[in-house]
Amino acid sequence: MQNKNKKFLPFLYLLPTAILLIVFLIVPILYTFYLSFFDWNLIAPTKEFVGMRNYLEVFTDPVNQKVILNTLIYIVFLVVLNFLFPYFISLIVKFFISKMQGAYKVLFFIPSLFSLVVGAMVFTWILNPVSGPLAYVLKNVGISMPNWSNSGILAITVICFITNWKVFGYNFILLLTGLGSIPKNIIDAAKVDGIPKWRLIWNVILPMNQGIAIYVLILTIVQGLQYVFTPINVITTGGPYYGSSNMIYQTYLNAFVLYKTGTSSALAIVTFVIFLILLFIEIRFVERKAKNYA
Amino acid sequence: MKNSKLKKILLMLGIMAMAVVFAGCGKKTSASTVKHITYWHVNAQTQGGAAVDDLVKKFNDTHKNIKVTAKYNPDMYKGLMQNLQSAQASGKVPDITQVGWAYDNYFASNFKYMTPTDAAKKFDGNNKFIDGNFTKRTLSFAKDSKGKLVGLPYSLSTPVLFINKDILSKYNIKEDSLSTWEGIKEASKKIHDQSGKYGLYIQEPGDTWAQQGIMLSHGADIQKGGKAAFASDNGVGAYKYYQEMVTSKLALHTPWAQGMDSFVKGDVAMAFTTIAQASHIKKSASFNASAIAAPHFEGHKTVVPVGGSMLAITAQDSEQQKAAWEFEKWMYKADAAVTWSKGTGYLPPTKVALESSAFKDYVKENPMLDPAVKTLDNAVPWTSFPKKGLQAEQAMIDARDKILSGSDVKSTLGAAQDKINAEQK
């Protein structure tokens, strides 16, 4: 009696999570995969089997091609704004200043207390290209603000800036504390050897910090694409002409606006595969690298 | 032995948690004879939401046997249509709902509903209520492509040209020169050359209502015999005129919220948008604002699609339908209709309300409404395509975005028209 319990006790602890994951994650993924082979508008009783047409459409339809390109642009912006920028600032706060580190941590984190809807509304107002306060100030200085809501690229830039306003603080702290795990006397040793700080950071600190950096990088991309959903939905709803939509938002548009669940599911599966590849890189890179520095 | 005790407790905990979760969602069953009906609408707080709540409260207080609960649907008529679609998927449809004109055919061909004529015949025994209150023209707005009356017109709006009188007088532009698009272009040019400001902003919400108005006022037809026909020479001519104003910076091309903010801020002299914006403009503008009737191209007369929505009964069970019909009739009473109009800025739907003294004084207080009432006479039904209405509207929106960012008008409009007609077989 005794060891039988012991054997399946751990599974009892895992039960609640397992049930939730099966019902709300694993089965849904399979169901979406199933849906991606049909054409259905969510209400009609019958689903029409269309085979691979939806997947074909994902890559052939010009709008989808544009959306995939947009997603790459988003990723570039997200990596630069939500990963490289906070990483650079965390290096500055960690190695180049001695006072007020605590104060910066506290203040940088405050924007992440806000909902992105609020961020989107405030910034749409401030950045109104014709009559916003920023446009007004720039006009006095002689610069006329471009109408960002008409061009896909500019709209993406604005949306990524708004998301950056909220996400910067969180990533900054994640990376800063990651740097904390580096023994202090390495910095002293380098100082005595007359090694410039940036050189030390490039040759020693960054390689050592690779584990958490890769984790945050991939998190930034994966969660970043889902964070930008809110500003897109509030400001441009994907416009002008899908110029600011990305694969995540297009999946929503197809599903809950145009009621083309087939296309939406196919897009979702393709996005999922891309994220899996990113996850695979993270696990292989981070797990292997972290092992031999421990 | 001690492990099994732990197991029992954890198991119990698990079951209890699950029970709590499911208990919260049992069906609300009320045995009493009071009929519960749900009324879906699109009126946000800033635009009639309060008026809807007042009307529903007054109705519930005066009708003991019917209890109405109003439900707000975000993102205007498109948002409501999406919710209706999802509601039908889960089998919980409302009893009475507003339906935007653009979705007239789409609603008729996708959802089960009861026509007002059937409701009048079944519950009143005669058609007096409908014929007595609505003109032939207003009823025509609510007919589907097969001429069947789908619902009763509830909120009517027409596009008007809001103008910033301070700017116009500053560059001594006379108001009556703005009755034609050519006059507006000229005025815009003068304003732009001298002040750098934009002359005109045409609304760009989640529909192409205003843009259809420009094409109609250039003699074009949006739809002929159930097929899209807007890519005609007249239609292309009108759009080219508009595109040219945008590219030469006389007209502003930006999403609706930003465009209207710019007009209210005084950075745009004229705004061609729905009369429903009147109260917001009056409250926010710090300049002397007024409104004039929708313009037309020289040699054509003003034709505008009617804006707003109709009330349709989506209840399936006859008891619910009866209660919904009674609620609908009450909403059309003169005082209720005027309160509705005051709250939303729309025009009252019934003849009696339009001519009622209450509405007349209201118009005197808000002169901006006057041009809207006059334009009502040259309003035509909002074109809504019978099949795949949502995708058709999206195609026209996409065409607008492409044209206003510079692509060739003729080919873009042609492509959109073919795309829509391909679905209408």
Add this chain to the structure above:
Amino acid sequence: MLKKKLNLWHVLLIIIILGAIFPILFMVSNSFKTLRDSYGTMLNLIPLHPTFENYSLLNKQVNLLGLTWNTFLMATMVTVGKLLTGLLTAYAFRSYQFKGKMLIYLIFVSTIFVPFTIVMIPNYLVISKLNLLNNIIGVALPQLCDATGIMIFLKTMEKIPNSLIDAAKIDNIPNRKIFFNIVVPILKPSIVSVGAIFFINSWNEYVWPTLILKDKSSFTLPLALQNYISSEGGTNFPLAMALSTIMVVLPLIIYLIFQKYILNSISNSGLK
């Protein structure tokens, strides 16, 4: 020589702080402006004729208490769910060896990388079949488990030396007691901070609730903002800013109280 270089960096950091804090000031200042002022005098942060009108109007037009209660209920449910499942799962991983342990762990970790859109439609259908549309439980149910929680708790639990647990086992203290009287107290700081983060994120959530909550009475605060973005009637910016200011009060309080915990615990979630 060192002193001068130092200030350069501080200048950059202070600019970033301004960028982070200015929109918040802009929001609060506009919540005290009249509609006309918000357009007319955009630039001055101190309202020309400050008014409390937006807050009183807000309270009249919308059931502020009800909205806050909905948001609070949802956030609490989600937080409690995530903490419970996180703790139980982490404890299972920490103190038991079983077949396929590594595989199950990898599956749990990979859930962080699953895009929300892939489960959107099926979850929507499940919730509507369970008749939980327009119901806070419907919003909370699919979110009761979060892999980040599992990872953080696992990391903190790994710090508990085996000797501590073995010692308790030798005194044959039952598993349940070990979990609640030894493991949980040690985890208290990370439970508090992770809980605070889950609460704040769920409090501000917009995307999933918009799909489920369609009826005004069931709205949460972020959704109520939609009421004021209606373009048909024009955006009442000051009113929206008043609601936004109210919305951030509770997260700000939580942050001020648990700020020390929160800032440290975020580090655990990342440390590999």
Add this chain to the structure above:
Amino acid sequence: MSESNATIELKGISKNFKKNTIIDGLDLFVNAGEFLVLLGPSGCGKSTTLRMIAGLEEPSSGKVLIDSQDRNQTKDDGHTIAMVFQDYALYPNMTVYQNLEYALKVHKVPSKNRTKLIENVLDTLNLTKYRDRLPSQLSGGQKQRVAVGRGMVKKSKIFLLDEPLSNIDVQLREKARDEIQKLHVTNNQTIVYVTHDQLEAMALGDRIAVMNQGIIQMIDIPENIYNQPTNLFVAKFIGTPQINVIEVSLKSNQLVLDETPIMQIQKPGLGADSYYLGIRPESLRCSKTKQTDLSFTVTVENIIDYGRFVQLLLVMENSHHLKAIVNNNEFKVNEKIFVTLEQTTSILFDLTTEKNLYWGNYE
């Protein structure tokens, strides 16, 4: 001031950290090529002093002169000083070879010389086998040697070591000490070595500076530190087992402990009437019979045989304890034996200033 080493001078150095002063008005001069040990209990400011020499800490006041040039004026080129840290501070992501090579590569030393230098150091520290290993794959001893190697490779004028051996297990420590000794002989660099282990200090230092609460108590060659400590602190700190200290009073020319005279002294100019008397355990002559009329009786409370020597724990009549070291164990516990003291092998300290009075005849 030869090419291969440099002098170090600390002038009026003080350092305070958040209100409490760690070092107050410290002056120190280290001769070129000298092996100076900074010895003291933990928290006495010895590491901070070393870090100030290395430029890792800014002194609150005072100047640090390297080759009599003020450190703040000269541009720190990273050549003159090398340092080894207590926990080695090796670059974890670089192999042993890369660790040694990194500083040279940064300072653009031509690769030919680099390889020669590194091979040489690897050979002397017999680390050649481990050249391609990562620090995490090395033992404590090997890591320590790599850390020292990294300093040696620079051929710096000054070599600072901050308790390099404290993390190594005891048997290896002696061997490592000899290597550092050899290193000093071959490279003739100026070395400042921080430790709290007196054995290391006595073994390595040309001179030892004993520090306490941020003040140098005494700086002298090991022999004087041991035999003529300037004050009671130094006396107690150096030497295990610790020096015996008893309070005695002066009666004419005899030191008396509770009325029993224990020592005959010549007394030029000793004013006060009571003092502290310090006697190293090996200076207590224990015997079964009375040696002089001033020998006093004690009982043997405990005997510990360390092999190389035997330690006796003795109890006097007034129950004061003394420790003695003898080389053969002829005594038994509880046996009554005689102890004889000599002026030449004991030290007299002033009761209040605790300073060494050198028996009145100041050198």
